[in-house]
Amino acid sequence: MSVICFSRATLPAMPWKNGGGTTQEIASWPQGAGLDSFGWRVSIATIAAAGPFSVFAGIDRSIMLLEGDGVRLFTHDGRVAHRLDVPHRPFAFSGDDAIDCTLLGGASNDFNVMTRHGQxxxxxxxxxxxxxxxxxxxxxxxxxxxxxxxxxxxxxxxxxxxxxxxxxxxxxxxxxxxxxxxxxxxxxx
The missing domain is CATH 2.60.120.10 (Jelly Rolls)
Incomplete structure (x- = not known):
């Protein structure tokens, strides 16, 4: 596969099932793989409402605030408690964790990297x-x-x-x- 150039302005936005935001996929591999079969995936998401993140079992995740007030990420058992409120600072966590989020103001845009653990x-x-x-x-x-x-x-x-x-x-x-x-x-x- 060759190098592919892209612009955030032209990436299509797909609404989340729970209505809490949208995702613009930059790339995933293998090409055409679904959410249950990708080896890796990079995207930009708009978080517009508080609520749970989707659980991605067996996936290592990294999230980074791009624009906006940010969110507070947490698990109800206290293992994860992180304020994602400083732009351009990656935060890694396991997709196995049931992460919930609250908005720290208005909607935020973030950069997401997901890789299949062990691969x-x-x-x-x-x-x-x-x-x-x-x-x-x-x-x-x-x-x-x-x-x-x-x-x-x-x-x-x-x-x-x-x-x-x-x-x-x-x-x-x-x-x-x-x-x-x-x-x-x-x-x-």
Missing amino acids: WRADVQVLDHAAAVEAAPHGVLLALRGAWRLNDEACAEGEGLHWADASMAWQAMPESEDARLVAVRIVPA
Whole structure:
């Protein structure tokens, strides 16, 4: 599979079954896999109402606030208690956990990475400076702020690229002073 460029503005939004938000899928693998059969999945979600997160048994998850006031994530047994209220700070948790959330204000947008435990592992990094992104067979790069040069690809804020089944390495070069990029490398577990 080749490198695919995308823009947040053109990703279709799918409503959640519980009506509490929407999801824009950036990429999943294998291509066309459903929610019960993906190896990995990267998406952007809008959380518009308090309520439970879907349980994804056997899935390792990472969530990062993009915009908005954020949410409080918790389990009713107290094992998880986390305020997701600072943008661009990834928080990892198990999809096995029955996570509930309350809004800390209005709706929020977040970046989500899910990998099947024992098969894939995600390395999620937020970059504010030029960096080499090590080769990985799968991955996603998204410009969170400013403009970036990713090898020969130009990416403006809200744009990115993803790849699968190809060992790709990247030179990430910011092209504006306040630039920020999220780099997700997905490698075998």
